[in-house]
Amino acid sequence: MTRFTKICSLMLFGSVSLMAQSKKAVVASASPLDKKVDALIAGMTLEEKVGQMTEVTLDVVSKTGAPTHQLDVFKLKEAIEKYHVGSILNVSGTAYTREHWHDVIVSIQAEAAKDRLKIPVIYGIDAIHGVTYTVGSTLFPHEIAMAATFNKDLAYKAGEITAYETRASYIPWNYSPVLDLGKNALWPRIYETFGEDPYVVKTMGASIIKGYQGNDIGDKYHVAACMKHYLGYSAPLSGKDRTPAWIPDRYMREYFLPSFAEAVKAGAKTLMINSGEINGIPVHSSKYLLTDVLRGELKFDGIAVTDWRDIQYLYTRHHVASSQKEAVMIAVNAGVDMSMVPYEYTFFDYLVQLVHEGKVPMWRVNQAVHRILKVKYELGLFDRPVGNPDDYPKFGSEEFRASSVQAAREAITLLKNNNNVLPLKKGVRVLVTGPTANTMRSLNGGWSYTWQGDVSDKFAADKNTILEAIQKKVGNDNVTYQEGSKFDTLTNVEETIKAAKKSDVIVLCLGELSYTENVGNIDDLNLPDAQIQLATELAKTGKPVILVLAEGRPRIMTKADNLSAATVMTYLSGNEGGDALADILFGDVNPSGRLPITYPRYANALVNYYRKNLENGNSDDSHGYNPLYEFGYGLSYTTFRYGNVHLNNPDLKDGQTLKISVDVTNSGQREGKESVLLFISQLYASVSPDTKRLRGFDKISLKPGETKTVSFNITPADLAFINDESKSVTEPGEFKIQLGDQTQSFNYVSAKPVAARTGKL
Structure with missing residues (x-):
């Protein structure tokens, strides 16, 4: 049994250990803001405090059966004046106009102002790739595509624009970013992550958090970020959403925890908890993770909110509580501050009872309420509960759209380009076909206008599908369209083959329809047979096939890739993804995306x-590591040459910084952007070392013949790993650097014994 399992098992019923603690409030009251919060708490009733910890969905205070969304004034009054609800979330139905959002938020905050203490409600929304629930907003590529840009500045800019447009929708709290590690290709939420690499996830995650929050989340252009889903949500053993994960403590700390540690350092104000369970322990019940690690080690002092109904699920799904009331006791004592209930008020009723019964200490309630009220003050909600509509002239602007276009252009990844078939000449006759060719759902994915993204074709009707973007690029006369197949069924194959024979080139668009969470669960990572069969039939025509993949995870398409002349990965590149792809296919933009995941060859x-x-594997093993395309892979229409790798010292010592530099030259004929990836391998260690790990990246633009020097600074801490005692250590030894096709070695030399250099993350 691992240390992680042992400790989590001991801490499952966190109330036992918590009740033994001193009943004094844990939150220090050093700052003026803390004192203001404590003064407010001192005048609150128990019911008012528990209300602040209660979050309900918008449906709870809305009319049922109305053709368009309307608030129910009686339900809203009950929520605020009887239950003192501190937070409301979500959207009822589909995306709203800014005007309707204004009406909703004004009504909610006006009702809050009638309550005794006039505490404003904090409204939350999943604005995970732009303001997904506001009509006319700027939708960016999903995080997996943003990771493919390897451009920290783009992540920051996307966060900044999203925050602006979220505040323009009068909402101050964004349930983003997803900091889960996208390790399991089957998992239906992998497209919401920054990919499989811990360094990329933590670096891009911190950048977008800084964009969301700015220097002051209380100004009218920034929001509170919410890092999610803490912790280990993305590695279910089965690949299905919200199913058990098995992750040893050492492994958890090595790969899954760093992104959250970095987010805390970046100042993230809130956190959402993993809905699943790890080693049999639901995270919502784990004092070890929610208090000992999150608060004790990472020093996070913001709001920890549950995911959807997850306290109830401790009873109905996980079966670690024998009743819903016991589930509330376990979760709050473990460290939950706010319950996304979200449909009724059982959490409120049970928590009030538990405090009266002495099963949840008042100091734990005060601690949670302090965190919630402090964020509300920091957001400026007490002074400005509703924004001014005139303060956001850039909402949905061309300036913001241009940033989304740039992100999509830098994300799209060229994986194959036999005989330089791309870029295409604009005079060629093109057949566009396949199930993802003419729908915005396969560009935007889930969390777009609705939870499942199933109305993107309606709300993004003014945007261009892949087909429409190609038609716009080269003219309708040069473009023929045939569906060829739906996602899992062949349709008009004969007509498609006839059209292919009359064309010069085939743009075959395969992939997935929009989905998220459990709706996106699959039993087979292979693309459906119909799509592979369509590729096979089109290849028989002898015309070059440009395979375009619009998908949220790496579906197995090896047979189709073997038949293609070129293969392009678009991920879920957002509203501007069609135009960005057309720009790349026809050479107006040079592709620069790199895979943020390993693309498997076999299921x-x-x-x-x-x-x-x-x-x-080894020379006698044909089943070793052999992906179709490796992490970090991506082609360009130009070429880059690496050389002159230089280290400022052959040895790295304690307290020193190793400066690593490399010259990168554009050796081709076109201007291009190159993501310079620094991999470092430790050759021998007390724990079996990874073959290589990314320890730095930078993106540069080079004109033909131009050379730039790219530098990285590495400290001993950057080379650390988690040992078998769950401690972060850097062990002396030889390390190998890889930059492009260049390698170099150095030694880490320490005068200290290994034991003296250990310490918690």
Whole structure:
């Protein structure tokens, strides 16, 4: 049994250990803001405090059966004046106009102002790739595509614009970013992550958080970020959403925890908890993770909110509580501050009872309420509960759209380009076909206008599908369209083949329809047979096939890739993804995306790039590490040459910084952007080392013949790993650097014994 399992098991019923603690309030009252919050709490009733910890969905205070969304004034009055609800979330139905959002938020905050203490409601929304529930907003590529840009500045800019447009929708709290590690290719939420690499996830995550929050979340242009889903949500053993994960403590700390640690350092104000369970322990019940690690080690002092109904699920799904009331006791004592209930008031009723019974201490309630009220003050909600509509002239502007276009252009990844078939000449006759060719759902994915993104074709009707973007680029006369197949069924194959024979080139668009969470669960990572069959039939025509993949996870398409002349990965590149793809196909933009995931060759060969040496195979093993495309892979229409790798010292010592530099030259004929990826391998260690790990990246633009020097600074802490005692250590030894096709070695030399250099993350 691992240390993680042992401790989580001991802490399952966190109330036991918590009740033994001193009943004094844990929150220090050093700052003027803390004192203001404590003064407010001192005048609150128990019911008012528990109300602040209660979050309900908008449906609870809305009319049922109305053709368009309307608030129910009686339900709203009950929520605020009887239950003192502190937070409301979500959207009822589909995306709203800014005007309707204004009416909703004004009504909610006006009702809050009638309550005794006039505490404003904090409204939350999943604005995870732009303001997904506001009509006319700027939708960016999903996080997996943003990761493919390897451009920290783009992540920051996307966060900044999203925050502006979220505040323009009068909402101050954004349930983003997803900081889960996208390790399991089957998982239906992998497209919401920044990919499989811990360094990319933590770096891009911190950048977008800084964009969301700015220097002051209380100004009218920034929001409170919510890092999610803490912790280990993205590695279910089955690949299905919200199913059990098995993650040893050492492994958890090595790969899954760093992104959250970095987010705390970046100042993230709130956190959402993993809905699943790890080693049999639901995270919502784990004092070890929610208090000992999150508060004790990471020093996070913001709001920890549950995910959808997850306290109730401790009873109905996980079966670690024998009743809903016991579930509330376990979760709050473990460290939950706010319950996304979300449909009724059982959490409120049970928590009031539990405090009266002494099963949840008042100091724990005060602690949670302090965190909630402090964020409300920091957001400026007490002074400005509703924004001014005139303060947001850039909402949905061309300036913001241009940033989304740039992100999509830098994300799209060229994986294959035999004989330089791309870029295409604009005079060629093109057949566009396949199930993802003419729908915005396959560009926007889930969380777009609705939870499942199933109305993107309606709300993004003014945007261009892949087909429409190609028609716009080269003219309708040069473009023919045939569906060829739906996502899992062949349709008009004969007509499609006839059209292919009359064309010069075939743009075959395969992939997935929009989905998220459990709706996106699959039993087979292979693309449906119909799509592969369509590719096979089109290849028989002898015309070059440009395979375009619009998908949220790496579906197995090896047979189709073997038949293509070129393969392009668009991920879920957002509202501007069609135009960005057309720009790349026809050479107006040089592709620069790199895979932020390993693209598997076979359905059961799902190994991440930072594999162990045992997974590499050997000369007698044909089943070792052999992905279709490796993490970090991506082609360009130009070429880049690496050289002159330089280290300022052959040895790295304690307290020193190793400066690593490399010259990168554009050796081709076109201007292009290059993501420079620094991999470092430790050759020998007390824990089996990863084959290689990304320790730095930078993106540069080079004109033909131009050379730039890219530098990285590495400290001993950057080379650390988690040992078998769950401690972060850097062990002396030889390390190998890889930059492009260049390698170099150095030694880490320490005068200290290993034991003296250990310490918690």
